[in-house]
Amino acid sequence: MADHGQASFWTQANALLRKNLTYQRKHIWTNVRLVLVPLFLCLLLLSIQLLLEAVMNKVSDMTKCGSKDATNGDYCPIPNPPLLPPILHVPEPESRAVKTGFLPYSDLPDLSCRKTESCPVTMLLTGNNQSLGKALSGTMFGGSFAVNTSDLLPSLADNVLGTTLGAGMDNFREPGIGSGLPIYSIQSQCSANSTWPLSLGKTRTEVKCVQGLCLWRNTSAEVNEELFKGSWRGNPERLTNEIAAAYDLLTTDGKNLDVTIWYNATYYSDGPQNKPLVRVPRLISLVSSAYLKFLKGPGTKILFEFVKEVPKHSTKSNPDIASLFGPLFFTWVVLLLFPVILTSLVYEKQERLRIIMKMHGLGDGPYWLISYAYFLTISVLYILSLVSFGSVIGLNYFRLNSYSIQFVFYFIYLNLQISIAFLVSSMFSKVKTVTVVAYIMVFGTGLLGNFLFAQLLESPSFPEKWILILELFPGFSLFRGLYEFAQAAFHGNGMKWGDLSESGMDKVFYIMLVEWFVILIVSYFIDQVKNPCFFIKKSTSLPNPSVQSHQRSDNNNVLVDMEKEDVTHEREKVELVRIEGTTGQAIVCDNLKKVYPGRDGNPPKIAVRGMYLDVPSGECFGMLGPNGAGKTSFINMMTGLLKPTSGTALVQGWDISKDMNKVYTSMGVCPQHDLLWETLTGREHLLFYGRLKNIKGPALKQAVEESLKSVSLFDGGVADKPAGKYSGGMKRRLSVAISLIGNPKVVYMDEPSTGLDPASRKNLWTVIQRAKQNTAIILTTHSMEEAEFLCDRLGIFVDGGLQCIGNPKELKGRYGGSYVFTMTTSSEHEETVERMVQSISPNAKKVYQLSGTQKFEIPKQEVMISDLFLMVESAKSKFTVFAWGLADTTLEDVFFKVATSAQASLS
C-alpha cells in the first residue's frame, strides 16, 4: 500500500477549505439569509423614516406656512421674526418666598399669602452701599399698568411684565403669551382686583398685578444662602421658597453701575441644558433703568422694547432616524454576527467534529486559518451588504461618513469580534448555553451602550479617561464608533479622516486594534493547550490523599494481576522497549493510567489501571471486556481525547503526552459514535479525509472509490447521498472507511461493527483484515466472533486492568481448560459410556444426561485427544453409537470465566 507521507500545512488548509465550501454550498440559503438580514433591517429603518416623515408632513400641512400660527415656526421660513415684549420669569404664586422657620428674615410676607395667591415676587439686593440699593429698589417696578392702545407693543416696555412659564428654545415665540395663563404686571403695590384685558394680535390675555418686593441683604453670602434654601431640597421643611432674582450691586456708586445678577435657569426638572434661553436681558434693563433714574431723576428711563430672533430659512424637519437610533440599532446589527460565529465554533466542539478532524491529521494552524478566513469573509459580506443597502436607500448615516473610515472601522471590529468568539468558544461546550449567553451579550451591550454609555459620553462632567476605560469593553468601543458616525451624519457633513482625533475615533481604533491582536493570541494559546479547562483539570487531578490511598491499593491489585504469566510477559516486553528503545513497535503503552476525580461525595474512579501493551505493525489487537471495564477510556487516552493521569504511550515512537499532533498524522479513528456532517455525502467525507492524509489527484479519486466499494457504499448512488440520510449501519461503515483511508499506521476502532447486519459485518471484517497488513489496529468489541475473526491477539479487560493477553487459540488453551464430549447411545448403554469416560479421565464432569445423550467436561490435562478417539472406537465395537462429538472451549467461555473470576477476586 502506498505511503502518502504527511500532508503539508497548505494541503490540510486546502482540504478543510474545500470541505467547508462544499458544506457552505449545501447551506447556501442560510448564508444568503444571513447576508440579507442587513437589507431587511435597513428597509425597516427606511419604513420608520418614511412613516415619520409622512406624519410630520401631515402636521405641517395642517399648519400651513405663512399662517400666523405659532406652531409652524419650527419648519417654516421666518424672514421677518416677530417683535416680542421682554418678560421676566417669576415664580408660581404658591412657590414665592414667604417667612419660614429656617430663614431669619422677618421682611418676607406671611405664608397666608399663598392661600390668596397674592404673594409678592421677591428680589434680593445687596452691595457695598445700602442707601443706593434702597434707592434703586424704589424705582425698580412701576406704579400702575399703563399702555398706549394706539401704539400698544412698544408701550408695553414701560411696564415690568412677568410670566411663570420658562423661556423657549428660540425667540420666535414667547411661551408666556397665549398660554392661557395671565401675564403679570410687577408693581410696587397692587390695589384689589387690579387686572386688565390685553389683546396682542389674535391673542387675548389678561394682565394681572403682582407686587414686586425688593429686599436688602447685608452680604452676598446671605443672598446666596437664602437662594440655596429656597429649593425644597435645601431646607428641612421641604418648602419651595423661590426668590425671582437677586442683584449684588458691589461697588456701584454715582459713577459706576457694577452688578452681579443671580437668575434661575433651572425652573424645569430637565435642567438648564434644554433651555438655552433665559430672561436675563430684562433683568439687566431693570437695574439699569433704576440706576438711570437714580442718577437723573424719575423722568428718565431705559426702555428695552423688544427681543427679536434673527430671521431664518425653512427648516422643514426631516428627522434622520438612522442617525438618531443608529448607535443602538447598528450595534445590534453588527453584534448579531457574534452568536452566529460562536455557535458554529461550539457546535463543532459539541459534536466533536473538530477533534475527529484533528485525529485524522488536521493541524491547528490550517484549522484556524480556514475557519478564521471563513468567518471574516461572511462578516465582511454582511457589513458590505449593510453599508451598500443603507447607502442605496439613502441613509445619511452611511452616505455622509467617509466610506474608507467606515471600512477600516468595521474591518477592525469584525476581526476583534471573531477573535472574541474564538476565545469565548473555548469556555463552552454546549450550543444551547452559548446561544443564550451570546444573545444576552448582544442585547445587553446595545442597551447598556445606549442608556448608560451614551449618557456618559454626553455628560460634559464625566472624565475622558473613564470613557477610555469603558471602551476597553469591545461592545462599547463598537458603540462609540457607531455613535460618532451618527453624530457626524446628524450634525455635520459626516466623518472625514481629519475628524478622527476630534471625535475620539482615533482612540477607538487603537483600542480595537490592540485588543484584536491580544485576544487572538490568547485564544490561540488556550486552543493550543487543547482544553479550556486545562489548568482546572490539572488542579483537580492533583493527587489528594484519598486518590493516593486508592491508587496504592490499586497498585497492589495490579501487582497481583501481573502474576498472570501473559500479562507479566507483556509488561516485561514493554520494560525492555523502555530500556532498549522502540524497534518498530507501532504502539507501546507504558503503565498508562486513568483516574476520574471523585464527584458528589463519590471516591475517585480508576478507569484504567497501569496498562502495559506492545502492539507491532500488522497486528490487530482486540480488547474484550464487560461494560464499564475501561476500554473507551483507554481508547480516548490513545486518541488524545483524555489526558492520562499517569504513565504514557508511544505511537510510532511519538509520546502521546507530548507529541499528540505528530501522532495524529499517522492515525485513523473509528469512534464509538459516528462523527459525521449530516449534509455531506459519504464521498465528500472520504475526499476530505483523503486530502488530509495527503492523497492527491487521481490517486485520491481511486482511493475514495475503493474505500466506498470496500464498505459497500458505492453502488446505487449511496455514495452521493447525504450522510444524514444513511441508516445506522451505513454510517458505521462510513466511519470505518474514514478511519482506514490513507493507510494510517495506527487505527483505533471502538466497537466498529455495532449495529451492522451479519452480511455487512462479514464484509467489514474483510476490509479490516485487508487493512491490517501494514497497520496496527486496536479494536474494542463485545462480539467474540468478531474478536476471533479479526484479532491476532486479545486482551480481556476487567475493572480497568488486563486480565490476560494472547491469541484466541492460546487463551482458549490456557483458560478454557476442558473439552466438551457428547455421545448418544441407547439408554441401557449410558452407564457403560460413563464408566469408559471416567476410566480415561477420573475428574470428568457429567454436564447432563437425556434419553441416551450424555455431555461431559473433560479436563485437558487428564486426556490426550487420541485417547478419546480410541475410547470412541472401543465403544463402537461394543454397542451402537448413534452420534458423538468433541469440542474445544469457546472464546465466550474463556471471556466469561476470566471476567467472573477477576470480578470475584477484585470485589
Ligand SMILES: Nc1ncnc2c1ncn2[C@@H]1O[C@H](COP(=O)(O)OP(=O)(O)OP(=O)(O)O)[C@@H](O)[C@H]1O
Ligand atoms: N468522565 C467520567 N467521570 C467519571 N467516571 C467515568 C467517566 N467516564 C467513564 N467513567 C467510568 O469509568 C469506568 C470505565 O468507563 P469506560 O467508558 O471507559 O468503559 P467501557 O469499557 O468503554 O464501557 P462500554 O463497553 O460500556 O463502552 C466506568 O465505570 C465509567 O462509569
